[in-house]
Amino acid sequence: MKKEALLRGLLGVPLGIALGHIISLLASLGLAGGEFSPCVPSLVQAMGSEVAAVALQTGLSGLLGAAFGAGSVVWSLDHWSLVKQTGVYFLIGSLAMLPIAYLAHWMEHSLRGILGYFLIYLAIFAGIWAIQYLTWRRRIGKLNQKLE
Incomplete structure (x- = not known):
């Protein structure tokens, strides 16, 4: 499992970088008035x-992509319950996301900013989890119908 986590972590680095760049581009399109803003001004200043x-x-x-990639091995641990898999993956993601978001100035550097960012992270995580759960539940239902 360690080898698989390492491999997924290494594959997560370029994915994290690519997603970070895409998010910067989308944010620039929506918020920067036609200018490309690769990162927040407070990070440039710092x-x-x-x-x-x-x-x-x-x-x-890249580090964030590596953490989520490596952490994804928990989904292949069939002897764990879905609750345990979700909890551990959420913990791994949170322990990576929150400090990185703080260092990258993606959140306001205050208690209010940290709590707000965490709540946004929680909502996005829950939304993605719910979509994945419902998708897999439907696929499994179709497979079960074919077996019957």
Whole structure:
């Protein structure tokens, strides 16, 4: 399982970087008034230059992808309950997402900002989990009908 987690983590790095870039592009399209804004201005200010800020954000996005990729091995542990798999994956994701989001200035650096970001993360996680659950439940139902 360690080998599989390492492999998934390594595959998660470029995926995390790609998703980070796509999110930056979409945010720029919606919020930056026609200008490309690869990262938030407060990160640029904290890092001293846009290049340093983008480099940090790229590394953090890769690290985030690695954490989610490596953590995904919990879904293949059939001897674990769905509740345990979900809880462990949520914990792994939270322990990666919140510090990275803080360091990348994706959240306001205050207790209110941290709690708000966590609630948004929780809502997105729950939404994606519910969609995946319902999708797999429907697929399994179709397979069971074919078997009967």
